Amino acid sequence: MPFSGFDILIPVLVVLVLFLIFAGIKTVPQGHNYTVERFGRYTRTLTPGLNLIVPFIDRVGARMNMMEQVLDVPTQEVITKDNAIVSVDGVAFYQVLNAAQSAYQVSGLENAILNLTMTNIRSVMGSMDLDELLSNRDAINDRLLRIVDDAASPWGIKMTRVEIKDINPPKNLVDSMARQMMAERDRRAEILVAEGRKQAQILEAEGRKEAAFRDAEARERAAEAEARATQMVSEAIAKGDVQAINYFVAQKYTEAMAAIGSATNSKIVLMPLEASSLIGSLGGIGAIAKEVFSEDAQQIRTQRAAGRTPTVSPDQSR
Incomplete structure (x- = not known):
């Protein structure tokens, strides 16, 4: 049976409608954003999930990765403030926060971030001495992050980290x-x-x-x-105590004999001595000592009888 023109038009229309539907359906994966352009002009941003656009009028512009990304900063030579040449490399972490700004405010986003980081590494580290450079790496990282983040904020990105990996002096x-x-x-x-x-x-x-x-x-x-x-002794002599006189004479006599005997050049000493006088002097010493000790003992007994603690003067204790 021959087909009429209407019978052919219906399937064509069905196929065209299905094609338009599939052309207008856009699925955005998680962690990405798509920009939509209408006749070349940005209109909106597609978020993750199922989205619809007008076929042949709207089109997907830039496909932006919204996850945090990392860039390796290649090794470069830096001249420090004290004219030391060091080789430095690093790493930079960033995240796209605004897909439209990242797509249309800068051409070549990764290349721009990389060059911006390298330039500021030379600027920051070149203003420091070598000793300061090697001992203040955390301060360098903080300063680099603040500078690069401020410079890249118009591009719709957030610099999360800028780290110096190696500093290699010659x-x-x-x-x-x-x-x-x-x-x-x-x-x-x-x-x-x-x-x-x-x-x-x-x-x-x-x-x-x-x-x-x-x-x-x-x-x-x-x-x-x-x-x-x-x-x-003087008081005893004044009272006429002969024993005291003998004690004083014997003491001085004994000291003189000790001095003579201790001389290095004296081997034999010949002196006229009277044994009886010496014995009498020694007897006087013993009598005085006995008298003193008896007085001390009497004083101690008296103090104990009175219920006091016995005390002896320093002169008596001698």
Whole structure:
């Protein structure tokens, strides 16, 4: 049976409608945004999921990745403030926040971010000394992130991280730094040794000072005891006590004999001595000592009888 023109038109129309429907359906994957252009002009942005556009009038412009992305910054040479040449490389992380701005505000987004980062690395690191450069990497990263993020914000992106991976000075410079480090450590060690010697000398001087003070105190007390003893002997002599006179003479006689006997050039000493006089003097010493000890014992018994703690004067304890 021959087909009429109407029978042919219906299937063609059905196919055309289906084609238009499929042409107007756009599926955007998660993590991406598509821009829509109508006759070459941006109109709207398609978000993830199923979207409809007008076929032949609207078309998909730029397909933008909205996930965080990473760019490797290639190695470049940087001249520091103190004219040291170092090789530096890094890495930059960014995320597209506005698909339309990223698509239409800059041509070649990744290339623009890469060149912007490299330029600012040279600018920031070139304004620092080498020692500051090697010891303040965190400060460099923060400063780079702030500068690059401010410069790239009109492009609809957010710089999340800018990190310096490696800083490589020349080999001769590394050797010089190692020698400088060793010299600094030697200097610190010498300072510590000097500080230790200083403290030891201070402690030794303090010890000598304390010993001299105690020696002086001991001599002072010995002198007081000697004066007290001399006073007691003088009082006894004044009272006419012959034993006291014998004690005083025997004491001085004994000291003189000890001095003569201790001389290095004296081997044999010949002196006219009377044994009876010496024995009498020694007897006087014993009598005085017995008298003193008996007085002390009597005083202790008296104090104990009175219920007090017995006390003995320093002169009596001698």
